[in-house]
Amino acid sequence: MAVTGDDTAATGDMPTYQIRAPTTGLPQGVVMAASPGSLHSPQQLAEEATRKRELRLMKNREAAKECRRRKKEYVKCLESRVAVLEVQNKKLIEELETLKDICSPKTD
DNA sequence: CTTTGTACGCGTCAGATTTT
DNA sequence: AAAATCTGACGCGTACAAAG
Numbered sequence: 001m002a003v004t005g006d007d008t009a010a011t012g013d014m015p016t017y018q019i020r021a022p023t024t025g026l027p028q029g030v031v032m033a034a035s036p037g038s039l040h041s042p043q044q045l046a047e048e049a050t051r052k053r054e055l056r057l058m059k060n061r062e063a064a065k066e067c068r069r070r071k072k073e074y075v076k077c078l079e080s081r082v083a084v085l086e087v088q089n090k091k092l093i094e095e096l097e098t099l100k101d102i103c104s105p106k107t108d
Numbered sequence: 109c110t111t112t113g114t115a116c117g118c119g120t121c122a123g124a125t126t127t128t
Numbered sequence: 129a130a131a132a133t134c135t136g137a138c139g140c141g142t143a144c145a146a147a148g
Contacts, residue, residue, distance in 0.1 A: 059133085060134095067134060
């Protein structure tokens with residue numbers, strides 16, 4: 001598969017798929033921590049840390065899904081653009097050949 | 109039927125980028 | 129500057145087709 005570093009950099013065109021969504025709501029019902037000031041025991045602190053980590057993982061999980069979805073869409077866009085350009089290119093080549101024929105000096 | 113190769117999606121981490 | 133968000137890379141599991 002050979003995955004080596006940057007991709008988009010080569011072409012220099014802005015990856016449209018990385019435009020940010022206006023608002024990122026939490027996936028499922030996520031309750032914020034009860035005011036951090038009210039935590040004391042190492043036990044509670046550990047639980048809080050675990051909760052924070054789980055929340056972060058959960059958010060990142062969703063973010064990754066969304067990121068992949070956008071990228072897939074972006075790739076589809078590029079592919080259809082390629083298809084269009086290929087057709088266009090073919091037509092231009094044909095036209096060029098026709099014009100060449102018309103303009104070529106006759107040998108009689 | 110089993111093995112092998114390939115494609116795909118997922119969760120996670122680390123680092124870059126953007127927002128506050 | 130800190131927090132939040134995004135994304136490339138990696139490893140893992142699953143599905144499926146082709147080969148043996």
